[in-house]
Amino acid sequence: MISVLSLQEPSHKQKIAAYFSRAAQSYQHHNGLQRWCAAKLLDWLPVTTGVTADIGCGPAVNTDALLARTNDYIGLDIAAGMLSEAQRNYPSNLWLRADLEQLPFGAASIDTIYANLAVQWADDLAATLNHWLQAVRPSGCIVASTVLAGSLLPLADYFKQYTGAARHNRFYTAATLQHxxxxxxxxxxxxxxxxxxxxYQSVRGMLYDLKGIGANYQPQPQQALTKKSLSQVETAMETHRTSDGALPLMWTIGFIKLTKG
Structure with a gap:
């Protein structure tokens, strides 16, 4: 069952939802980074997690692993397309369409919040984490991962050089997140x-993956990528090709665990 909550979503959140909905069917073919981050987050969870909310659940990529720890699983995402895929795979589970900054949970009603590569979409991260903590019961926990500044290199630098824009969402620095x-x-x-x-074997492969998971969403409209600019980026990236023939795409990931007193 999918429950659609009546929330006033800002226009940019509607755009994010639409963008990720379009990526729903291709997501699981391009989410290698998400799987790597999930493995670490799952290690940080207790053996049993009680009432568990999977924030930014996507097309249910981590549902099996979380169901191994709880019988009370709730999947939540802002993208209707993602939830449709999730329900198709797990028709008996509860799926909620909602904004991660407006969780539909009462105070102290959730034991565990799991959020893999989702919190970078919060407009106000401090307020969002405090909001989540209100929903978590004493001794409960939040585990989350997020993309940090220093990610998508060296590709983003070359896009900025040749197109005038890095062509990705802005990310917190590790120091800001620590604060x-x-x-x-x-x-x-x-x-x-x-x-x-x-x-990766090619720049186009990188871009295909980023589009396939929605990671190249940008809040402001950008000019279309021209063949000339793409060719310039591809040429520049060749200077980074490794001895085994690969082009590197580097990510900086922050892993967070909050245990409520």
């Missing part, structure tokens, strides 16, 4: 930063 986490009250914070390099 936000240190300002939270009543929680034990675990925070780690890791870098991962995903190898």
């Amino acid at each position: 936000i986490l240190s300002s939270l009250d009543g929680v034990t914070v675990q925070f780690e930063v890791e870098q991962v390099t995903v190898p």
Whole structure:
């Protein structure tokens, strides 16, 4: 069952929802980074997680792993297309369409919040985490991963050089995120930063993957990528091709665990 909540979504959130809905059917063919991050987040979870909310659940990519820890699973996403795919795969589970900054849960009603590569879409991360903590019961936890500044290199630098725009969403620095986490009250914070390099055979392969997971969404309209600009980016990227023939795409990922006192 999919429940659509009556929320006033800002226009840019509607655009994000539409963008990810279009990526729903291709998502699982392009989500290698998400799977890598999920493996670490799942290790941070307790053996049993009680009432568990999967924020930014997408097409249910982590549902099996979370259902192994709980019988009370709730999948939540802003993109209707993602939830349609999730329900097709898991028709008996509860799926909610809602904004991660407006969770539809009462105070102290959730034991565990799991959010893999979702919080970078929050307009106000500090307010969002405090909102989530209100929904979590004492001794409950939040585990989340997020893309940080320093990601999508060296590709983003070349796009900025040759097109005037990095062509991706803006990300928090690790220092800014650490400051936000240190300002939270009543929680034990675990925070780690890791870098991962995903190898590709071509720039077009990188772009195909980024589009396939919706990661190239930009809040402001951009001019179409010209053949000339793409060729310039491809030529520049060739200077980074490794001895085994791969082009690197580097990500900086922040991993967060908040345990409520």
